[in-house]
Amino acid sequence: MxxxxxxxxxxxxxxxxxxxxxxxxxxxxPPVDDRAALTGILSVLRSGIPWEMPPREMGRGSGMTYWRRLRDWQATGVWEKLHRVLLDRLGETNAIDWSRAALDSSRVPAKRGP
Incomplete structure (x- = not known):
């Protein structure tokens, strides 16, 4: 399996x-279960297939259902919150290699003056 x-x-x-x-x-x-929708979203994103063609093994839900759920979760900030939670967990275990990190002024304001 x-x-x-x-x-x-x-x-x-x-x-x-x-x-x-x-x-x-x-x-x-009834709406597609959130866990099934997340599985469908990850399947499409991982495989690169078009949203209209989810595998039959996915069961319930169409590709458009998964796409709408992705859009709705983006609008409510789910992905940003998940990113923060995962970074916090990695940080707690010192699993982030900060030597490969980069910042730019699009996310962090540049310091002005000496």
């Missing part, structure tokens, strides 16, 4: 960062 793209350990980090889903008073088709 293939190793899942979203392990329980990864999901435990990502799940608290995701926004809650609003209730659907009119019913309709």
């Amino acid at each position: 293939a190793k899942p793209l979203v392990s329980d350990e990864v999901w435990a980090v990502v799940a608290p960062l995701l926004p809650s889903r609003p209730p659907r008073p009119k019913g309709g088709r």
Whole structure:
């Protein structure tokens, strides 16, 4: 059996960062589970396939569903928060090689004067 793209350990980090889903008073088709959506997003990004062509093994959800979830999570800052959490975890274990880091003034204002 293939190793899942979203392990329980990864999901435990990502799940608290995701926004809650609003209730659907009119019913309709239930939304794709967040973990399945994350698996679909990672599958498309990892393989480079078009959003319209997710593998059938993915199960529920279309490529457009995954793309919309990616867009929505980007708009709510999920990816930035996840990036921060992962950097913090790596920093706690001294697993970041700062000799390969680079800063520029697009993220950090340049210091003026002597």
